[in-house]
Amino acid sequence: MRKKVKNSTEDRIFYAAVNIIIAAVLVVVLWPLIFIVSSSFSSKEAVLAGRVLLLPVDFSLEGYRAVFKTGEVLTGYRNTILYTLFGTTLNVLLTLIAAYPLSRRDMPYRRGFMFVFTFTMIFSGGMIPTYIIVSELHLLNSPLAMILPTALSVYNLIITRTFIENSIPGELLEAAVIDGCDDFGYFFKILLPLSAPVIAVITLYYAVAHWNSYFNAFLYITDSRLYPLQLVLRNILIANQMDSAMTTDFDSMTSKQGLADLLKYSLIVVSSLPVLLMYPFVQKHFVNGVMIGAVKG
């Protein structure tokens, strides 16, 4: 079709302008990211002298060696993996068993139940009362505090419900009922296998949320052995609480400062790596989630 209509000069200028704008956006997005990665692979002298602009200067792995020598980083890593694993499993299970009945048009009091969930999106008890509840349930300083208070996201529930309503034909249910399938059987035998796309979406959403969250740990966990990675990161990156043992190998003050900065760059890379590595392969699912959510508006 396009061949018929010739591009005018005006169009060509416009397309070029758009390409240039996007190129500029990409530079703005990518440069800081590349800078962090490059710095982490540079020597501490180069970082300290501010010689890194885009590519690594004096390639070295000193920063990574320091990161992996740091016990708290490793513990944090292990804790975060566990919280993400167990937390996400619970999240997905709860979301699915909530979304199924709420998606059934013949569910008695469906709208009432739905309101019970959606109301919590526009009004909440807030930080302090939630803290009191968590502490009265004796969850403070327990790994469960990392999992239970965020066991279900109503937003993901809505995505899942919308998906089931729109993508799974109602005739399936009728056919299943005729074949003598009850509500449990329909859920396990028919609905779950057909919901794979939305399960992928919410699993990823929940997993990334667990991996990246520091707030719950910050409020509820004071025992440093239970710290997730993000809280360890916060203490090192932002509060500058660096264990002196990490940098004792180096005598001079400047050398220490250089290693401290190098360590921060390496730490940023190490902590973000799992999410960013899997990102290209699952990008499609993340975008799908937004699309499903958008149907509801």
Added chain:
Amino acid sequence: MRAKTGIKSGRSRSFAEIRKHWQLFVFLILPLAYIIIFAYGPMAGLQIAFKDFDASKGIFGSPWIGLDHFQKFIKSYQFGRIIRNTFVISLYSLAARFPVPIILAICINVMRCRFYKKAAQMIVYIPHFISVVVLVGMINQFFNPFVGLYGNIYKMIYSSNAPDIMTNPSSFLHMYVWSGIWQNMGWDSIIYLAALSSVSPDLHEAAQVDGASRLRRVFSIDFPAIVPTIVILLILNIGQVMNLGFEKIYLMQNNINLRLSEVISTYVYKTGISSSGGNYSYATAIGLFNSVVNFVLVVTVNKIASKCNNTSLW
């Protein structure tokens, strides 16, 4: 859109019908338990805003004292400041942040080279997945005048050390807002791209035959197609104006910028939990004040929108 089901409406739902679907209720038990304990539990806990909370007596046993905490908050010297900060940060944030994804989506939609387009989309989404801790850590390193990229570039151009903008309190506001734009412009553009992709190609062809340039078609076809989405998202965002998240602001706070960066949520945390012998009741009152204002905002904005536009969130 809701299809009529075969069920008799009204109060005639019989017990038999619930019994027929008892299995569906079984599915709901755990999710309901969760939402009741962790969402409605804290709502019941809000009553301590009107009480003098004593941990040994519990939420229900503590004595009522009325509106004392609210009066104390409104009269406190912090009140004007944190309300103003909250408004300034979120309004600036909304005004600067809102148009960017729209422009980005329109640009991406215009692109013709499929590979470049896909690559661009893939890349602009990346920052969304960076955690807030890492983002703030990145800001600190990035704008470090001695070892950060900002300092390095400055040194290259002016061959002198860069001024330390981190110690300038007003830079907090701009860094907060623009780092947010950097992080989320790509992700926020997805929803507009979805709306744009549903535009019928026939419209474009017809316009092309009539001699409309691509730029002309952006204004006459693409933009009108996303106006409903823009309106809905604007409503959503205006409703959230008082709901400024805790996480990023708290991490970006320091003694230098506190005057401009103290907002309701961080103040609630500091009075309630972090200060020794935290004042739960007082902090809850501040939080409740915020929640109520928020709630009223969301509901009003949505009412107005559904009146004049027929686009409602529920």
